Amino acid sequence: MPYRFFSAFLLLVLSSFTQAQDPVPAISYTRDIQPIFAEKCVACHACYDAACQLNLGSAEGAARGASKILVYNGNRSEASQPTRLYIDAHTPRQWQQKQFYSVLDAQGSQAALMSRMLELGHRTPLQPNAKLPEEIVLGLNRENTCPMPGEFAAYADTHPKEGMPLAVTGLTDQQYQTLQRWLASGAPMDEQALAPSAREAVQIAQWENLLNAPGARESLVGRWLYEHWFLAHIYFEGGEPGHFYQWVRSRTPRGQPIELINTRQPNDDPGIRVYYRLWPVQGVIVYKTHITYALSAAKMARIKTLFYSGNWQVTASPGYGPQRRANPFETFEAIPAAARYQFMLDNAEYFVDTFIRGPVCRGQIATDVIRDNFWVFFQAPEHDLYITDPIYRGAATPLLATPGQNDDVGSVLSLWLAYRDKRNEYEALRRDVYATDHAPSWSSLWAGNDNALLSIFRHFDSATVSKGLIGEVPQTMWLFDYPLLERTYYQLVVNFDVFGNVSHQAQTRLYFDLIRNGAEQNFLRLMPADSRDAYLDDWYQNSGKLKMWLDYERIDESKPSALQLDAKDPKGDFARQLLVRYGDLNAHPxxxxxxxxxxxxxxxxxxxxxxxxxxxxxxxxxxxxxxxxxxxxxxxxxxxxxxxxxxxxxxxxxxxxxxxxxxxxxxxxxxxxxxxxxxxxxxxxxxxxxxxxxxxxxxxxxxxxxxxxxxxxxxxxxxxxxxxxxxxxxxxxxxxxxxxxxxxxxxxxxxxxxxxxxxxxxx
Structure with missing residues (x-):
């Protein structure tokens, strides 16, 4: 064999041998693992109601691990420590100090807890499309069984058919092998934080500059905007698809890494100079927590027009504390009420979504106070006396505080009675002042954009909001004015603490009952005066009549409505006329x-x-x-x-x-x-x-x-x-x-x- 051919042959053999000896490519968390979690795990393991608080939407959640502590516990007498991912701790050691334990680490000769859970599920596949065995309890009635690594053997003996993924068609063989290889190699992470595009970076700078602008007036507006945006997943005009951001309070200004101020509530005293910053939303986007809000050049111009076009001034910073949290109308009274209300109306669906779908993932504390389907409307600012009548606004503002700041269990009843009486004093004031105003007409309803008509559907312990009027004409309808919309937002979003105790949660639920009643009464002012009692009797049947007598202020039964409605079915006729008059705003025929x-x-x-x-x-x-x-x-x-x-x-x-x-x-x-x-x-x-x-x-x-x-x-x-x-x-x-x-x-x-x-x- 000629030398040159032999040399070529030898190189080919050596090359083949070398390729055969190459190690199996390293597994990448980002490329190989997170897509499996997103497909087979995140649907159960995200948000606060993830089983055992194990959140698999990101590397940080997987590394945090699991906990036996319940987030949703309506019976606890003491508030629990918050366990918000990315916020309340940052390293596995810090999370262990909050009673979390690893699901990724091997325990001596034992494989990682996740590995054993996956193996249990993989060896007990389900019968295709058959009903599950009755012993597998699912849904809200499932006990929060969270075995630690040393308790797995007992769990497997007691629950042999309840490996992971739980009670569902499981992983493919390839997915199972990939996860097991990753866990066996020590579960390495290579997740990279989302980085803004160049165009997004420019807009982030513009918005952070706006909210952190110097001056007493600018500071107050920045604070109010932050408290109304903190829950939103922000996205930018022309931004990258899938890129979302959240407003946070930081110790550091623009140009420096964010140092989060992690208070329990967004309006707690930060104890330091605040800088409002935008940081990326990390991990898999899950629908139940994804409440979006668009920022653009047009939105910035609108905000500048609403909040900075007048000559209003701030004489003193309102500070922080329980009273400032309880009554945002006093805290932000320097900002023109017309600007605050119009800002919320422009994006009404977002704000209603925050307290109907957020801020918690399991909302039974609030949802049992609402009916399963109803429509929502808003009072036009020019017909809202809180906006147009400064004397009425001055009298009403002290009565608009909401409960929940004091969570003393022994004081629940007295706190509830005090806030109920104050609310009813406000309702009586509102009724009497509106009785002297023009009769409500079609112009009383705000019709500024397609946020004007909303539909709400309750699904036992959760609910959803949609633009437009969906479904049959509902039994009840709600009409928000500014005091009611802002109170609802602060009571159920800004001031609600999912980690709060039974007193805090009971006060929240009880006051939301008054909010619902107020929204219903606002709507009934549109109905003929002689029909209002009959509607109330229908909405508050049996024990509801006792509740009306005990806790609700009486409705105006004499002030007429200017709407011309069919006397036999005024509510149905109202719906029919509404759909004709505002058909262009009805996003969902x-x-x-x-x-x-x-x-x-x-x-x-x-x-x-x-x-x-x-x-x-x-x-x-x-x-x-x-x-x-x-x-x-x-x-x-x-x-x-x-x-x-x-x-x-x-x-x-x-x-x-x-x-x-x-x-x-x-x-x-x-x-x-x-x-x-x-x-x-x-x-x-x-x-x-x-x-x-x-x-x-x-x-x-x-x-x-x-x-x-x-x-x-x-x-x-x-x-x-x-x-x-x-x-x-x-x-x-x-x-x-x-x-x-x-x-x-x-x-x-x-x-x-x-x-x-x-x-x-x-x-």
Missing amino acids: DPINRCSDAYCSRPNIDPGLQAAEQSLSRLTSRPAAGLRVVEQLPEATMLRIESRSGKRGIYSLLRNRAHSNVAFMLGEASRYQPGLDTVTIYPGILSSYPNFMFNIPADQVPEFVDAMEQSKDAAGFEKIVERWGIRRSHPQFWQYFHDLTTYLQETDPVNAGVLDMNRYENL
Whole structure:
């Protein structure tokens, strides 16, 4: 063999040998691990209601580990220490001091706790699309079982079918092997913090300069804006998709790394000079905490016009403390009320979203005070006497404080009575002053943009907000004026402490009951005077009448309304006229639930989906007494419908539970009226927590509807689930579940995020 050929042959052999001996490529957390967590884990392990506080949306959450301590504990007599990711501690050691323990570290000869949990789940796969064994408890009734590494063996003996992912189609073999290799190698992290683009950096500088501008007036406006933005996921005009930021208080100014001031509440005394800064939102975006807010050049110009165009001055800094937290109307009274209210109206959906969907991930403290579906409107600023009448504003402001600053358990009753009486004194003042004003008319309703009309749907312990008027004409409607909107925001967002004790949470819930009543009474001023008592009697049946007598200020029964409404059905006529007058502002026309002619579907969509909507409309606006299948439905069901052309639609099928009243903290079941339940069906995702999902070919929707109409009991519903249902054990469960997020990315990309499956039921 010639030398040159031998040399080439030898090099080829050596090269092949070297390649064969190359080590397996190192696993990257960012490239290999976080995508698996996002697909199979984040749907249960995010936010405060993540099992054992294990948050797998980021490397920091995974490194923090798990804890036996409950965030949601309505019985604790002492407030617990906050455990907010990225805020209250930063290293595993610091988190261990707060009673967290590692799920990633091997324990001597034992593999990491996560490794053993995954192995337990992988060796006990579920029967495809079968109902889960009854011994696997899911949802809110599941005990918070959080075994530490040394307790795993006992857990596995007691719960042999409850490895991870819990009670759902699990990891693929490749995903399982990748995670186990990563854990065996010590779970290395390479996550990089999100960095702003050049264009975002310029806008961040502009906005930070605005909120930190020198001067007493500028400082007060900056503080007020921060308190109204701290919960938002901020995004910028022309910014990078998926880049979001949050306003924080820092010890350091622009140009220096952020040093977070981590007080419990955003309006607690910082104890130091404050700089308002924007820092990136890290980790996987999850829908339930993703409340977005856009900043742009136009928004900055609007803010400058609202807050800096007048000659108002600040004579003294208001300082901090319980009274300043309790009454923002006093704290910020130097800022023109018209500017504050108009700012909130411009983005009304955001503000209502913050107290309906946020700031907590499980909201039963508040949601049992609201009905399952209602519409929301806002009083026009020029007709809001708190804005236009300085004498009335001066008299009302001291009465607008909200409770919750004092969490002494022994003082709950006395605190509640004091704030109730002060609130009722305000309501009496409002009633009497408005009685001397012009009669309410259509011009009393704000109609500035498509935030003017909102729909709210409650799903037991969570709720959602949507622009537009969705669903049948609801039993109740709310009308916010500025004092009511601002009080609600401060009571349920700024001042609410998810880690607070039973006293704080009870005061929050009790006062929100008064807020609801105030919003209802505001709306009733639009109705004919002689109809108001009858509506109240309908909304506060049985024990509700006692509550009206004990705790609510009486309504104005004499001041007429200027609206010309059908005397036989004024509320229904109001809704009909509203939809005509403000049709251009109605972001979500709804022919499915409010079908007024033979065509009960949206125009200009795929014909197969049109036919499906026409069929689905047969299920809406019918009480459960005449549609028995409603009794079997969970709160929020998703329908995935695909036409022959390949077009796919996602619909929310919501169960609206009826109650004789929603005026008490306890005993909801005793006030439930199941025969009056209805369903709303609407295109889109109207829940952060899907309870179940059906996958239905469009040409089978008529059969689905027929089966729903004919189903009279659990056995009949079981057949529907067997044919079209996507159970937790379905082989393609994750494909269908994450298609919901894909749909959001297609239809509403800014607000898209991973949905939560903690409430996905075992039907």
